Amino acid sequence: xxxxxxxxxxxSYGGIEALKGISFDVEEGEIVTLIGANGAGKSTTLKxxxxxxxxxxxxxxxxxxxxxxxxxxxxxxxxxxxxxxGRKVFPNLTVKENLLIGAYLRKNKxxxxxxxxxxxxLFPRLEERHWQAAGTLxxxxxxxxxxxxxxxxxxxxxxxxxxSLGLAPQLVRDIxxxxxxxxxxxxxxxxxxxxxxxxLKIANKAYVLATGEITKSGAGRELLDDQDVxxxxxxxxxxxxx
Amino acid sequence: MDQIVKRNKYSRYLSLAFLxxxxxxxxWLESNKARYGMAVSVIQxxxxxxxxxxxxxxxxxxxxxxxxxxxxxxAIGAYVTAVLTIPLERVDGVYYMKGLAPWVxxxxxxxxxLPEPLLIIFALLVGGFVAGVFAFLIGIxxxxxxxxxLAIATLGFSEIVRAIIxxxxxxxxxxxSYGLKNIPGFGVTKxxxxxxxxxxxxxxxxxxxxxxxxxxxxxxxSSFGRAFKAIREDEVAAEAMGINLLKHKQYAFxxxxxxxxxxxxxxxxxxxxxxxxxxxxxxxxxxxLIVVIGGLGSVTGSVLGAFIxxxxxxxxxxxxxxxxxxxxxxxxxxxxxxxxxxFSILLMLVVLFYRKGLMGSxxxxxxxxxxxxxxxxxxxxxxxxVRSHYPDPPPVRPAPLIPDPxxxxxxxxxxxxx
Numbered sequence: 141x142x143x144x145x146x147x148x149x150x151x152s153y154g155g156i157e158a159l160k161g162i163s164f165d166v167e168e169g170e171i172v173t174l175i176g177a178n179g180a181g182k183s184t185t186l187k188x189x190x191x192x193x194x195x196x197x198x199x200x201x202x203x204x205x206x207x208x209x210x211x212x213x214x215x216x217x218x219x220x221x222x223x224x225x226g227r228k229v230f231p232n233l234t235v236k237e238n239l240l241i242g243a244y245l246r247k248n249k250x251x252x253x254x255x256x257x258x259x260x261x262l263f264p265r266l267e268e269r270h271w272q273a274a275g276t277l278x279x280x281x282x283x284x285x286x287x288x289x290x291x292x293x294x295x296x297x298x299x300x301x302x303x304s305l306g307l308a309p310q311l312v313r314d315i316x317x318x319x320x321x322x323x324x325x326x327x328x329x330x331x332x333x334x335x336x337x338x339x340l341k342i343a344n345k346a347y348v349l350a351t352g353e354i355t356k357s358g359a360g361r362e363l364l365d366d367q368d369v370x371x372x373x374x375x376x377x378x379x380x381x382x
Numbered sequence: 383m384d385q386i387v388k389r390n391k392y393s394r395y396l397s398l399a400f401l402x403x404x405x406x407x408x409x410w411l412e413s414n415k416a417r418y419g420m421a422v423s424v425i426q427x428x429x430x431x432x433x434x435x436x437x438x439x440x441x442x443x444x445x446x447x448x449x450x451x452x453x454x455x456x457a458i459g460a461y462v463t464a465v466l467t468i469p470l471e472r473v474d475g476v477y478y479m480k481g482l483a484p485w486v487x488x489x490x491x492x493x494x495x496l497p498e499p500l501l502i503i504f505a506l507l508v509g510g511f512v513a514g515v516f517a518f519l520i521g522i523x524x525x526x527x528x529x530x531x532l533a534i535a536t537l538g539f540s541e542i543v544r545a546i547i548x549x550x551x552x553x554x555x556x557x558x559s560y561g562l563k564n565i566p567g568f569g570v571t572k573x574x575x576x577x578x579x580x581x582x583x584x585x586x587x588x589x590x591x592x593x594x595x596x597x598x599x600x601x602x603x604s605s606f607g608r609a610f611k612a613i614r615e616d617e618v619a620a621e622a623m624g625i626n627l628l629k630h631k632q633y634a635f636x637x638x639x640x641x642x643x644x645x646x647x648x649x650x651x652x653x654x655x656x657x658x659x660x661x662x663x664x665x666x667x668x669x670x671l672i673v674v675i676g677g678l679g680s681v682t683g684s685v686l687g688a689f690i691x692x693x694x695x696x697x698x699x700x701x702x703x704x705x706x707x708x709x710x711x712x713x714x715x716x717x718x719x720x721x722x723x724x725f726s727i728l729l730m731l732v733v734l735f736y737r738k739g740l741m742g743s744x745x746x747x748x749x750x751x752x753x754x755x756x757x758x759x760x761x762x763x764x765x766x767x768v769r770s771h772y773p774d775p776p777p778v779r780p781a782p783l784i785p786d787p788x789x790x791x792x793x794x795x796x797x798x799x800x
Contacts, residue, residue, distance in 0.1 A: 190622055192622060211626065212622060213624045213626050215624075216622075216623065217624065224618065228618065228619035228622075229616075229619070230616055230619065230620075232679075233611055237608055237611070240608060241608055241609065241623050244608075244623055244625055245624045
């Protein structure tokens, strides 16, 4: 049994079908990535797993339990945490307050403190700036904060929505290193990326999403060598269009 | 770090000393009430409005819910308190038109076993409770609305409350449009008792204000309050963190309404006679002004704003209303009502040039005050005083993630801290 099983998931926004019945699995302890162009439905997939947008039909199973269309609060309680697209840190709260909100549903103070220190280890910059308003951080720091905040929920499955969006190449590399470190901490990671190249390199398994449907799947390295994927998403021009 | 701990301790002593000083000053004022009647009355009103402003700030400044229902909740609190506390022997004089409804009379008779101070506290609590129930019911549909729509809906609620209170159908309970009078005031108001007249007239509202504001501050600083602020900042992100939006908005709305209603009860005691017309939209705007002048998202700002606005409106600017003749020359414009013109101009100036209010979103801190003086002497301000929650616009500084020169300037933001 997979940790997360999505079967025939459909989501529509006011008549427009964003997801036309997608199915995929996330195995325990893997890094799984969904790649695809703008508007392919990547973010929608994560949002509907988180309970932020309702699923029209289909099932989402987590640990064998159906979780489609339950409250986002219950999704977080079950151990799925989302790092939303575009960082969405709370700009006027301090870095520390941002992190503590990530742990909002947790009660054990000692564990929260332990995780806070763990995150400061992972991102020393956040500790340095813990008293600073999150809005005053740089883009890269804000992304680190968003990831840290997601980790503060102590998730089993961490979902990252375009963590490299709008970051300088150096920072993109940092982010992917950090994702691998999070994976080494024992977290399962579901990653959405437009930067298909970097994502496929670290992913155990990858799915290609195009206009609401999964068109291809396979091991990350495998897709990296796939001709269609290369053409469509990796920016490697190998065939002449005619 | 040690220095910060020491400083925090230091500011606790300073705050305690300040409270003690305020306590003594208020006690002195109220024991000389006859001479300082104006000051006593203005301070009473300021204290009440600081509570209302802080509870409005909890909604508008901390949770990001633009609600304009304050006057309605105050009216609920004021009327419940008034109906329950008007002495039984004077009821017939108050309800001289239609008489008091029998069920209200029997409730009042049942409550007459309580001594007056307890009865007042009980009445305030009942007022808060009734407002809380209303807030809960209204909140279910209304809190799903966003920004301006929420403001319009709550404003509408407030007007409905006012209309219902003054409706002829409720003549036997609220005395309809005739208003209520003979509401007991603060402290000892009748001569001849064991305590001199005026005892408690300032300390009682002071303690009430202190307790209510302390409660709201505790809420704001709890993990609950952090969730409120997260909702204000970004609803989607807050929801993704597992914060139930509607539930938390409900909590904020109910807490704010209960405290507003209790302050409304205090206002009834301050005015001694109330009329539904007093609780119109204008009152909500007055409170909104206090909140904006003080700074959205700053508790101390709201308190400061309440005192400044009430003092200037009811006292300092009064001379604008009196005609003034200097050496046979009648100074133009000075006449009854001119005060409000000046007040409005001041307001415009505040909104134009001091948009974030007096405190911005920072809180008053002794460290900040001391830091200001130190900076004037050329020393850097202590960095822990920076607690800006609501800069406008959020200063996003592009800076590289890893390389950053150590010891960069952090003092700039201290400017908000007063």
